[in-house]
Amino acid sequence: MSELPIHVIKNRDQWTRTSPDWVEPGRRAWESKEITWGIWEVPESTVGALGDLSQWKGKDSVELGCGTGYVSAWLHRLGMNPIGVDITAAQLATARSLQAEFGESFPLIEASAEEVPLPDGCCDLAISEYGASIWCDPFKWIPEAARLLRPGGRLVFLRNSTLSILCTPDVGTAQPALIRDLFGLCRVEYDENSVEFHLPPGPMIQLLRSCGLIVENLIDIAPPEDATDTRFEYIKLDWARHWPAEEIWVATKQP
Numbered sequence: 096m097s098e099l100p101i102h103v104i105k106n107r108d109q110w111t112r113t114s115p116d117w118v119e120p121g122r123r124a125w126e127s128k129e130i131t132w133g134i135w136e137v138p139e140s141t142v143g144a145l146g147d148l149s150q151w152k153g154k155d156s157v158e159l160g161c162g163t164g165y166v167s168a169w170l171h172r173l174g175m176n177p178i179g180v181d182i183t184a185a186q187l188a189t190a191r192s193l194q195a196e197f198g199e200s201f202p203l204i205e206a207s208a209e210e211v212p213l214p215d216g217c218c219d220l221a222i223s224e225y226g227a228s229i230w231c232d233p234f235k236w237i238p239e240a241a242r243l244l245r246p247g248g249r250l251v252f253l254r255n256s257t258l259s260i261l262c263t264p265d266v267g268t269a270q271p272a273l274i275r276d277l278f279g280l281c282r283v284e285y286d287e288n289s290v291e292f293h294l295p296p297g298p299m300i301q302l303l304r305s306c307g308l309i310v311e312n313l314i315d316i317a318p319p320e321d322a323t324d325t326r327f328e329y330i331k332l333d334w335a336r337h338w339p340a341e342e343i344w345v346a347t348k349q350p
C-alpha cells in the first residue's frame with residue numbers, strides 16, 4: 096500500500112477522535128428493520144435507489160467508508176455477502192462490537208477506500224453513505240469503485256447535494272443564498288481538522304463515464320412530511336423543505 100495522502104490521515108484522525116459519538120446512532124441504525132437513506136432516514140421503499148431488492152440476494156457488495164457498518168448489515172439481511180472497508184480502526188471496532196451484539200458477521204477491512212486491498216471485479220454493488228462519497232478524493236475512489244465492480248455491477252452513493260454545499264458557510268448552517276463558487280468546487284475544508292470532497296454533477300458525470308460508469312439515476316432526497324430537525328447543525332429542516340440537502344447517485348459499470 097502506498098503512503099496515505101494528508102487528507103486521509105487528517106480524516107482518520109478526526110474519525111478516531113469522534114468515533115465514540117457514533118456508537119449510539121450506529122446501534123439505532125443497526126436496529127432498523129428497513130434500509131433508510133440520509134439524515135432523515137427516508138425508507139428505501141420511498142427512495143428506490145437499490146431497485147428490486149430481491150435482485151441482490153446472493154450477490155457481493157463492498158461498502159466504501161462503512162463506519163459502524165449498518166448499511167452492510169442491511170445488505171447482509173437482504174442475503175448479500177457484504178464487505179465493509181474503513182480507514183479508521185475505532186470505527187471498525189464499533190462495527191465489530193455491533194456485529195457481535197446483533198449476531199451478524201461479515202468481513203471488515205481496515206484500508207483507505209482510495210486504495211482497497213481487494214481484487215478487480217469482486218463485487219456486484221459498491222456502496223457508500225457519507226463514507227468515501229464525501230471523505231475521499233473522487234479522482235481516487237471512483238476509479239477504485241469501478242475496478243472493484245463486475246461488469247454490469249452498480250455503484251450507489253449518498254452525499255450532500257451540491258446545492259447544499261454551495262449554500263453552506265465554513266461555520267454555520269446552510270443559507271438560502273449561494274455562498275461558494277461552483278466552478279472549481281471539489282476539495283472543501285471547513286476547518287483544519289478534516290477534508291471533504293464535493294465534486295459538482297457535471298465533472299462527476301464526466302469522471303464516472305471515464306471509469307466506465309454510466310449514470311442511471313440521481314435522486315434528490317426530501318425529508319418526510321413528519322420530519323423534525325436532526326442533531327446535524329449544518330442543515331435545518333426548513334432549508335431542506337425547499338431544496339434537496341442530500342442526493343443519491345446510481346451508476347452501472349459498462350459490460
Ligand SMILES: C[S@@+](CC[C@H](N)C(=O)[O-])C[C@H]1O[C@@H](n2cnc3c(N)ncnc32)[C@H](O)[C@@H]1O
Pocket residue numbers: 103106107110121159160161162163164165166180181182183186206207208209224225226227230231
Ligand atoms: C459518516 S461515517 C460512515 C457512514 C456510515 N454509513 C456510518 O454512519 O456508520 C464516515 C466514515 O468514512 C470513513 N472514512 C474517511 N476517510 C476514509 C477513507 N479514506 N477510506 C475509508 N474510509 C474512510 C470514516 O472513518 C468514517 O467511518
